[in-house]
Amino acid sequence: MIETKLGDFEEVILLLVGILGTEAYAFKIAEEFETQTERSVSIGAVHSTLTRLGDKGFLESKMGDASAERGGRRKRIYEITASGKRALENSRDFKVSLWNQFPAFANKLNFNI
Amino acid sequence: MPSPPSLAQKLLEWFIKDELAEEVLGDLDEKYYYLIKNKSTTRAKLNYWYQVFNYLRPFALKNYRSNSKSTTMYKHNLKIAYRHLLKNRGYSFINIFSLTVGIAACMAIYLFIMDETSFDSMHSKKDHIYRLDEVQNFTGTKEQKVALSMPGMGPNMLSDFPEVINYTRFHQRGKRLLSKDEISHTVEQTFNVDSTFLKIFDFPLVSGDRETALNEPNAVLLTEETALKFFNTIEEAQGGSIKMGDNLLKITGILEDVPETSHMQFNVLFSMTTVTSENPDFNDQWGSNFLNTYLLLEDNVDAEALEAKLDDFLVRHMGENSEDREVLDYYQLFLQPLAEVHLNSSDIEHDYNNYRKFNGRYIDTFAMVGIFILIIASINFMNLSTARASQRWKEVGVRKAVGAQKIQLFNQFILESILLALLALVLAFAINILAIPWLNDAINRKLTMWFFIDQPQYLAVIFGITLGLGLLTGLYPSLYLTAFKAINVLKGNKQKGNKSVFRSGLVVLQFGLALAMIVSTLIVLNQLNYMKNKDVGFDKDQIVLIDMNGEVNEKFELIKSELLDLTTIAGVTASGQRLGNNFHQWGFKVKTDTGVFQMTPSNVFVEYDYLDVYNIKVKEGRSFSKEYSTDEGMAYIINEKLVKELGLKDPIGTPAGHGWYPDDSLGSIIGVTEDFNFNSLHHKVNTLSMVVHSDWGFDEMSVKIKGDDPQAAIAQIENVWDRHIKDWPFDYMFLDEHFATLYQSDNQMSAVVSIMTVLAILIACMGLFGLSSIMVMQKIKEVGIRKVLGANAFQITFLLSRNFLLLVVLAFIIASPITYYLLDDWLQNFAFHVDINFVIFIAGALISLAIALVTIGYHTIKASYRNPVEALRYE
Numbered sequence: 001m002i003e004t005k006l007g008d009f010e011e012v013i014l015l016l017v018g019i020l021g022t023e024a025y026a027f028k029i030a031e032e033f034e035t036q037t038e039r040s041v042s043i044g045a046v047h048s049t050l051t052r053l054g055d056k057g058f059l060e061s062k063m064g065d066a067s068a069e070r071g072g073r074r075k076r077i078y079e080i081t082a083s084g085k086r087a088l089e090n091s092r093d094f095k096v097s098l099w100n101q102f103p104a105f106a107n108k109l110n111f112n113i
Numbered sequence: 114m115p116s117p118p119s120l121a122q123k124l125l126e127w128f129i130k131d132e133l134a135e136e137v138l139g140d141l142d143e144k145y146y147y148l149i150k151n152k153s154t155t156r157a158k159l160n161y162w163y164q165v166f167n168y169l170r171p172f173a174l175k176n177y178r179s180n181s182k183s184t185t186m187y188k189h190n191l192k193i194a195y196r197h198l199l200k201n202r203g204y205s206f207i208n209i210f211s212l213t214v215g216i217a218a219c220m221a222i223y224l225f226i227m228d229e230t231s232f233d234s235m236h237s238k239k240d241h242i243y244r245l246d247e248v249q250n251f252t253g254t255k256e257q258k259v260a261l262s263m264p265g266m267g268p269n270m271l272s273d274f275p276e277v278i279n280y281t282r283f284h285q286r287g288k289r290l291l292s293k294d295e296i297s298h299t300v301e302q303t304f305n306v307d308s309t310f311l312k313i314f315d316f317p318l319v320s321g322d323r324e325t326a327l328n329e330p331n332a333v334l335l336t337e338e339t340a341l342k343f344f345n346t347i348e349e350a351q352g353g354s355i356k357m358g359d360n361l362l363k364i365t366g367i368l369e370d371v372p373e374t375s376h377m378q379f380n381v382l383f384s385m386t387t388v389t390s391e392n393p394d395f396n397d398q399w400g401s402n403f404l405n406t407y408l409l410l411e412d413n414v415d416a417e418a419l420e421a422k423l424d425d426f427l428v429r430h431m432g433e434n435s436e437d438r439e440v441l442d443y444y445q446l447f448l449q450p451l452a453e454v455h456l457n458s459s460d461i462e463h464d465y466n467n468y469r470k471f472n473g474r475y476i477d478t479f480a481m482v483g484i485f486i487l488i489i490a491s492i493n494f495m496n497l498s499t500a501r502a503s504q505r506w507k508e509v510g511v512r513k514a515v516g517a518q519k520i521q522l523f524n525q526f527i528l529e530s531i532l533l534a535l536l537a538l539v540l541a542f543a544i545n546i547l548a549i550p551w552l553n554d555a556i557n558r559k560l561t562m563w564f565f566i567d568q569p570q571y572l573a574v575i576f577g578i579t580l581g582l583g584l585l586t587g588l589y590p591s592l593y594l595t596a597f598k599a600i601n602v603l604k605g606n607k608q609k610g611n612k613s614v615f616r617s618g619l620v621v622l623q624f625g626l627a628l629a630m631i632v633s634t635l636i637v638l639n640q641l642n643y644m645k646n647k648d649v650g651f652d653k654d655q656i657v658l659i660d661m662n663g664e665v666n667e668k669f670e671l672i673k674s675e676l677l678d679l680t681t682i683a684g685v686t687a688s689g690q691r692l693g694n695n696f697h698q699w700g701f702k703v704k705t706d707t708g709v710f711q712m713t714p715s716n717v718f719v720e721y722d723y724l725d726v727y728n729i730k731v732k733e734g735r736s737f738s739k740e741y742s743t744d745e746g747m748a749y750i751i752n753e754k755l756v757k758e759l760g761l762k763d764p765i766g767t768p769a770g771h772g773w774y775p776d777d778s779l780g781s782i783i784g785v786t787e788d789f790n791f792n793s794l795h796h797k798v799n800t801l802s803m804v805v806h807s808d809w810g811f812d813e814m815s816v817k818i819k820g821d822d823p824q825a826a827i828a829q830i831e832n833v834w835d836r837h838i839k840d841w842p843f844d845y846m847f848l849d850e851h852f853a854t855l856y857q858s859d860n861q862m863s864a865v866v867s868i869m870t871v872l873a874i875l876i877a878c879m880g881l882f883g884l885s886s887i888m889v890m891q892k893i894k895e896v897g898i899r900k901v902l903g904a905n906a907f908q909i910t911f912l913l914s915r916n917f918l919l920l921v922v923l924a925f926i927i928a929s930p931i932t933y934y935l936l937d938d939w940l941q942n943f944a945f946h947v948d949i950n951f952v953i954f955i956a957g958a959l960i961s962l963a964i965a966l967v968t969i970g971y972h973t974i975k976a977s978y979r980n981p982v983e984a985l986r987y988e
Contacts, residue, residue: 025136025140026136026137026140027139027140027141027143027144030144031147042163042164042167043137043140043141043144043164043167043168044164044166044167044168044169044170044173045167045170047133047137047140047168047172047173048170048172048173051172052172063136066139069142069143069146070139070140070142070143071138071139071142073135073136073138073139073142074135074136074139075136075139075140076136
């Protein structure tokens with residue numbers, strides 16, 4: 001059975017796929033990750049995670065267009081599936097519920113959701 | 114713009130999955146050009162390499178496993194082997210069980226042998242240490258090897274021979290009373306040793322300096338266990354002092370407790386300088402033997418060459434002058450390597466400091482028995498595998514038809530047998546973990562399976578042997594099976610393999626070995642029983658031996674009379690030495706008409722009632738009596754053997770005395786006893802002279818008890834003892850226990866041989882059981898037809914059993930002479946032994962025949978009563 005829980009890194013990558021929309025392919029996602037988190041990551045690591053998320057059924061992919069700076073090679077564009085969205089929502093809800101149970105913060109923070 | 118590094122690109126293309134190559138190369142290019150634009154070309158190139166290496170992830174790598182999997186065939190073979198095991202549970206059980214028992218037995222024997230041969234191996238100089246022994250030859254006493262030497266020998270060898278690097282003497286001081294403040298204990302196994310003792314031997318010290326610990330007079334070393342009897346801690350003991358009598362001794366070191374596998378066992382070591390500082394002549398004392406001497410020789414010294422010089426050495430130091438070689442008529446010296454002291458001393462007498470001395474020849478016997486068992490177990494495996502071959506014809510035929518080569522089939526069957534052997538090894542390990550403690554009880558050892566964990570190299574040996582066993586036993590069945598012709602098998606032609614000469618030969622070998630073991634066990638038990646019950650010429654039951662010191666000697670008469678008042682006591686006496694040992698030999702002389710004769714018989718000094726208490730029969734003359742004042746030291750009772758040696762016609766009244774008595778003041782012989790076996794039955798009865806010497810101080814009191822409750826008697830004796838004796842503990846032993854220790858080595862051998870015989874018979878029977886079931890199965894149609902034609906159950910049973918019985922008889926004919934020869938050789942160890950009776954061989958044969966009949970009877974009788982319809986219905 002495939003593990004369907006989201007890891008921390010997986011969750012970020014999944015969100016980035018959503019953010020980048022039609023530009024969501026390995027190189028761009030890695031770039032975006034580095035800009036957003038200021039942590040460096042290799043394309044291989046991102047690619048590996050994308051594949052794993054694909055295996056879990058959270059992502060779909062298809063080959064996109066080629067461009068000159070890619071030496072005329074096509075890119076693989078990723079897209080979140082319905083179950084991927086659900087996994088993200090579950091993950092968020094779970095954390096919010098944890099935050100709400102944290103007495104120091106409960107009801108004092110306004111999660112704008 | 115420079116393009117990405119092509120080497121890195123090639124590398125990536127080489128390892129990455131084809132379907133990923135395009136997108137990944139594209140992404141990396143984009144990254145590369147992005148970096149060139151924003152950073153530098155160098156950074157971009159480096160980063161490209163970095164990215165390539167980061168694609169070395171499982172998801173991206175090409176799958177290098179090819180479609181043809183080399184392990185498939187092995188997996189398949191394993192599965193088939195497993196299915197065969199399950200399909201024929203009975204045979205699998207016999208196969209695995211007999212191999213398991215065989216391996217377990219061998220492992221136990223191996224442990225035993227390793228334990229015995231590890232004696233004295235902890236000393237780093239062990240290969241250069243020798244014990245100095247003597248061969249004594251006194252008139253009136255047989256020539257004997259003794260583990261004794263004289264105090265002057267060690268020091269003079271060191272100064273005479275450059276090849277002797279060092280020596281140490283080891284002088285037994287017996288049981289000593291030590292005290293510290295209010296605490297006092299008697300401590301056994303105390304020794305005087307030279308300062309070099311710890312330099313020659315590597316007995317480890319817990320504290321103290323091994324270089325100097327034994328240098329000073331009145332220095333003492335205690336073992337840890339002994340020290341803690343007197344002191345709370347080792348620190349407190351080290352440098353402290355302890356009293357022995359009036360002497361205050363300084364504790365200069367604490368020894369680790371002596372390991373079990375050391376032939377020297379001691380609790381206390383006194384420095385020899387305590388003796389030599391007061392009596393420097395001790396180092397040049399000759400003539401009497403009472404201690405052990407160990408020599409350390411140079412590395413390349415030939416011990417035999419040194420031995421050759423020892424005759425001259427004796428003449429030099431003991432002769433009147435260099436021409437006087439008479440001393441050599443009485444003494445010769447020889448050197449015994451340290452490694453042989455434990456296992457090769459069974460012919461050496463007066464060997465008091467040789468803990469757990471074991472007859473090394475039994476080691477060979479054990480090894481042989483182990484190999485026998487393994488052979489018997491292996492034969493089961495080979496026989497059952499080949500006999501069951503008929504069930505695998507089809508398998509072999511089909512495999513060959515679809516292209517299996519001989520070597521592949523061979524591998525398959527070999528693999529199966531190796532697997533079974535390994536399985537048996539694992540089971541044997543489990544069995545031994547349970548069985549070894551039980552075996553330890555039976556033979557009084559401390560064997561442990563941890564040995565294999567601690568020393569994995571021996572585990573490797575066992576593992577290797579098991580692999581070899583699997584290979585060897587698998588060899589014949591594998592060749593046998595692979596030799597089938599596929600065409601014959603598939604046509605349905607049955608192979609004519611039922612009458613295998615080879616298989617019959619193996620059964621003969623198996624039963625021959627089992628038979629040899631049965632007969633040997635019977636003879637060995639017979640001999641041990643004989644020794645136990647032989648009339649040795651004195652009573653050894655119900656005798657309690659009690660240690661005596663000076664105080665007990667002083668109060669002996671008082672204690673004796675009080676003990677004799679008790680209803681549980683039948684007699685009390687005392688002596689200088691214990692029965693069952695070879696008594697000390699010293700000079701004895703008689704004066705006849707033709708002159709004075711000197712002899713050196715065994716001697717024992719005894720108390721007046723000795724002969725009565727032990728019920729030793731006086732043939733001529735009288736026993737000792739207090740009514741004659743000359744009976745103290747001047748009256749001798751000798752045995753018949755000595756009468757014969759002296760050639761006395763009428764011994765009673767003949768003037769006689771100790772060797773050192775002047776010729777004109779001798780006592781006389783007052784009695785002659787029968788030749789009783791005062792030594793163990795390994796030895797012939799030696800010449801013996803007995804004399805009363807109350808003034809010499811007896812070593813041991815002998816109390817004969819009566820009634821059914823020895824413990825009550827002991828309690829009463831102890832009660833009397835406690836009232837009179839202040840400083841000496843009540844320490845007793847039964848005489849028959851002492852005799853049991855004399856035959857310990859023999860008893861242990863018989864225990865092991867008996868256990869192994871039972872196992873051997875068990876394994877052989879299981880094999881026969883399996884074999885007979887296969888044979889009955891193959892002859893089922895013949896049996897059916899015969900029954901239809903009118904054969905009765907008895908005839909059928911006879912028909913089916915005949916062949917096996919013939920094999921057993923053949924085994925008997927072949928095995929008997931060899932067994933006879935081996936047993937006869939063994940019995941020569943005993944001066945008193947049973948004769949090998951041919952009846953025992955017949956008994957052994959009948960036993961094995963009966964066992965074989967019962968074993969195969971289950972199948973043959975079942976077959977003979979079966980309804981022939983069942984057998985003939987399908988055709």
